[in-house]
Amino acid sequence: MSTYILVVDDEPDIESLFRQQFRRDVRSGRFIMEFAASAPEALERAKAISDPSLILILSDINMPGMSGLEMLPKVKAARPNVPVIMITAYGDEATRKKAMALGAAGLLTKPIDFGCLRQEIDQRLARAA
Template sequence: MNVLILVVDDEPDVTDLFRQQFRRELRAGRFAMVFAHSAVEALEHVAAADGASLILVFSDINMPGMTGLELLPLVRAARPDVPVIMITAYGDAETRERVLAGGAAGLLTKPIDFGVLRAEIDARLAAVATR
């Protein structure tokens, strides 16, 4: 299965963290991950991704330039079929409400619970497999 997950975060160590957490799945070719360090770079990846291959976007909210909340409607407009899950250090009720009202499929708080993240990925992989 040739599927792609996009991770958007301006902190470079997030790339290493995700690669480490999903090294077995990545090595096995279960899915591929691409990393963007800005919202602009993320939009380039969304535009370049093959229609069927991009299955999930994880995006940090607080980034310089364009924030994750500003990125969210742009990704949703370009790829309404792809769920976007926002990630933040501030999981208060107001942030959760804004994220969900903006069309996000969910909100995860830092430090990231990779068990929850795996469950989200597994659910998307299962949905793609049944198409």
């Protein structure tokens, strides 16, 4: 069974950044990274990836159209067992509280601490094994 992580961000350079940071993991087959450039696309992808192989969704908050915070309750309704970690350039307490109230499993601020994110992914992989 393949294990998937879905990354949602409207900035095109985010995909190349994540692919670079997790190149070895993806090449070794440890997990597959899927990318969505919008919240509606992410909802479709989240529904299309079979259970229980989707283990984590990482989503930017500020996106045109539907924001990550608007997407969060919808994706949690469709995939209640998949943790969603929100990513924002504005890590203020009000944003953190709102994200947590909507069901986020965590909040990361940009620039992303990939060491911290790697630990989070490792924990999710251990639980999925």
